[in-house]
Amino acid sequence: MAAGAPRIFVSHLAGVAVFDPNGDQVGRVRDLVVMLRVGRKPPRLLGLVVELATRRRIFLPMTRITGVQSGQVITTGVLNVRRFEQRPTERLVFGELLDRRVTLVETGEEVTVLDVSVHQLPARRDWEIDKVFVRKGGRGAFRRRRGETLTVEWSAVTGFSLEEHGQGAESLLATFEQLRPVDLANVLHHLSAKRRIEVAAALDDDRLADVLEQLPEDDQIEILGKLKEERAADVLEAMDPDDAADLLGELPEEDKERLLALMQPADAADMRRLMSYEEHTAGGLMTTEPIVLRPDATVADALARVRNPDLSPALAAQVYVCRPPDETPTGKYLGTVHFQRLLREPPYALVSSIVDTDLQPLGPEAALPVVAQFFAAYDMVAGPVVDEAGSLLGAVTVDDVLDHMLPADWRETELQLEANGETADAGDAEGAGKGVAPHGA
Template structure:
């Protein structure tokens, strides 16, 4: 929605129309409001007013609003309607959106809603519910129109006139052979301008880009964005056309995957943020503890290891207490460089710009960047240490340690996500807590090893 102030103005105006029972004015007002905005307003209204608002909506607009609701509000609204109203609205809803909502409901509630659908729609919904929600099958819709390749353009257009109203999109129409296997694609424009007697197979494009029904949704999103597609067909292992995925669903996937990666980088989970939105105190606290504690335990043990390593250099610390002044600087700079390299590598892996099997170029590139920034920063810190402490050897140790640490940080920050990806582990878990902990250990080891060698030898 535009912003909070405009949202509140709309909410107040709608509540006033409901309270004054100005049904005609409310109907006219709502037809000018986007379905998503109406869905957001519904969630803010008291229970009784939700039903009053929803009953005013035209059928098609009401179905679009249901598509945008969360599962709890969807179930609440649906339960207030008659059997006939439920059937009509469910028939108008988008199949892929309905599957998403049903997946979040209890088995009993899901079964009750599926029984309201006609036989064909119920079978389609049951089939879609079988697939994992983060696969192509889980996000596709079976509300599409396909054409046989051996029919004429005239018959194809007549077929579309009859069947296209229920389809998710018809900007591109997919062509199949007599066995239902994907054979090509044809645009609506090509159908309209072609001669009626021409066969579909004579003008279709056989070079059609498709995805397998079991492909991960993130891989599907990459294909759609790479080729700038409005929709993409989904086939089974035998090449039969099973559904399509439209661009709006791909946008949802991109947002979902990006959000998931951001939470992983922070060492937490999305469920924590969802409970914040629901404003549930105790579940929120429990969820946050469960989400954050594992990474904090990793950091804790990393700190213990760092302290253990530090204790082995007690003689060095006693002889040169000033070396301790630069420890936070070295570990902090190493952590920053490591996190930067890790973030860019994880993003590159996600976008397909970096391949786990062909990663030497990326590793060498990040090492080179680490070397360049490390040398520049080391010169600066060397000068600062010399003028501050009046000890050129100490300045050289700090400077060299800085350069080596930053090169190491860039290397580790790049290699860890690539190794994780190669072994089938989500590289996003190579997050800031993990990388920072590893670099604290290596940074301290490098610093005190060089200090011991160069200052006490």
């Protein structure tokens, strides 16, 4: 970026693609690393935290950046691919500075940090924070009643170096609003424990449920344990039943029973039923909320159910035809109708006329290898689980099978980088936050 270029507000850098000189994307910006300085000197911007395609986070020094423009970051092409680890003297802009309560030096008034801007110093390669965008008024007020916003010099505010309890998360969440649950989960996982709890508390129940499903077990338990019990029960109800049952199964018996007592009776009954099966069986893997239709339902009815945006692609791939009741455990299971078959039939056709009765369902006690063989043999992404009485208990999806076949810590394990034009510079000593060598190096 040329000297004298205009300032950049960091919210505009969230998720921005990072390219090498050849135009190949190497990752996306997930945070900025700064070092606070004594007095009222603006913090120095050390570099960016970049998430590679493998979800590994690396440190990219500002000295390795040749351009920040048009919604993209251009690098010199030489990357140190060692895992980023934050040093004690460093601060993460998105993770730690946004949403802080700081004080205006001139008036002593408390304000909330909404954004900060960075700029490159003239005739130098150094970058620093120069402006702070703040809002007056208390945190949590309705938007129409919030105080005025203003942009001030860094030296006009104080309090960034103090530890803050109960820091908000509104600006941070706005920055990552468009992230998929798995990517937002990755953001939470890399925050400090304090910030992770604050951000999780600020998410609505459905969004938090989606994110919890993508987090490692330790993070799930930590977050759930910090929520008020009533809200923890609401979030568990919003999760997929099989994921919620897995999480409940990891809690102490007393905590589990308290949460089950706070849940809706029908949801609690589903949880107890799922937890009654061995973990690595079809019953332990299944969800209790597949699409269930009566024999007299039409293709139009089935397609309307499949269109539900809250359904995963695997669950939307087929519907199960059963006699009443329509919720699991159902009456007699009659068979499966695949999504592609629904697309080939007229809307008025009955699902009972196109049901696949040749597909053998899984029993609830079927072991994980048997379930995996079922998916491989029939090229399926979901399969029905039926008990000895012929009632549909639920459905197993391929993602649940993969979750249990991969190592227990697979969500935390960083994949080996493949040779894709990135050059590891093991001797890089520029900036800070260079990280440590990956495990097994």
